[in-house]
Amino acid sequence: MSSTAARSGYSAVSIALHWLMALLILGNLAGGFVLGGLLDSPDPADRQLGFRLVQLHKSSGLLVLVLALVRLLVRLVEGFAPYPAHMTATERTLARLTHLGFYLLMIGLPLAGWVMVSSSPLGFPTLWFGLFEWPHLPTGTDKALSEQAGEVHELLAYGAIALLLLHVGAALKHHWFDRDEVLARMLPRVGRP
Numbered sequence: 001m002s003s004t005a006a007r008s009g010y011s012a013v014s015i016a017l018h019w020l021m022a023l024l025i026l027g028n029l030a031g032g033f034v035l036g037g038l039l040d041s042p043d044p045a046d047r048q049l050g051f052r053l054v055q056l057h058k059s060s061g062l063l064v065l066v067l068a069l070v071r072l073l074v075r076l077v078e079g080f081a082p083y084p085a086h087m088t089a090t091e092r093t094l095a096r097l098t099h100l101g102f103y104l105l106m107i108g109l110p111l112a113g114w115v116m117v118s119s120s121p122l123g124f125p126t127l128w129f130g131l132f133e134w135p136h137l138p139t140g141t142d143k144a145l146s147e148q149a150g151e152v153h154e155l156l157a158y159g160a161i162a163l164l165l166l167h168v169g170a171a172l173k174h175h176w177f178d179r180d181e182v183l184a185r186m187l188p189r190v191g192r193p
Contacts, residue, residue: 009081009185017071018186021106024060024067025160031057032157058117059129061110068106084180098170101163109156115139116149 010018031053038050080099083092117126118136121143126134139145174182 009181011074011078013074014071014078015186015188017067017074019188021064021067021071024064025106025164028057028060028064029157029161031060054124055127055130058113058126058134061113062126062128062134064106065110065114068103068110071106072103081185084174084178084182086178086180095170098163098167101159102167105156105160105163109153109160112149112153112156116146116153119143119146119149121146 035050035053035057038046038053041047041050083095087095114137117124119139119142121141123141126136128134171183171186174180175184
């Protein structure tokens with residue numbers, strides 16, 4: 001473990017991945033709610049904007065998938081930061097389940113979206129940030145599968161929102177009520193001794 005990880009419980013790589021993925025996930029959740037209205041709009045300019053946002057949404061989601069796998073590998077190599085001694089067994093179990101839930105969502109949510117797009121009869125390509133065409137999964141065209149994957153994708157998005165609220169609430173509880181270092185150790189160390 002690096003010297004930063006020894007001080008904070010998390011390495012600089014883990015901290016950077018945490019915040020980069022948080023931004024990508026929050027942006028994709030917000031974008032997902034806006035997309036439907038734009039794509040269904042009678043205004044051609046809104047629909048065109050919606051199609052551009054869909055490409056950004058898909059690109060960001062696939063980036064989350066790749067970064068989640070990298071983050072999981074980093075976590076397996078570095079291990080987990082220790083919990084504060086004052087945490088009860090129930091709090092430790094909830095923390096572990098929350099982190100497990102995040103990994104499942106960070107992998108499952110984009111995978112469901114990828115299945116949805118890959119099996120869609122519309123056949124739109126995924127242009128990864130406009131750089132290259134991301135390949136579809138070998139599902140073939142299957143409208144029923146695409147619709148099921150879309151429903152799973154949406155349900156997982158709502159699950160992600162619930163887990164994010166729980167996670168932020170727990171971090172603030174640790175900071176304001178428990179007055180421990182749980183939140184501080186995940187903050188970037190820029191400008192701090």
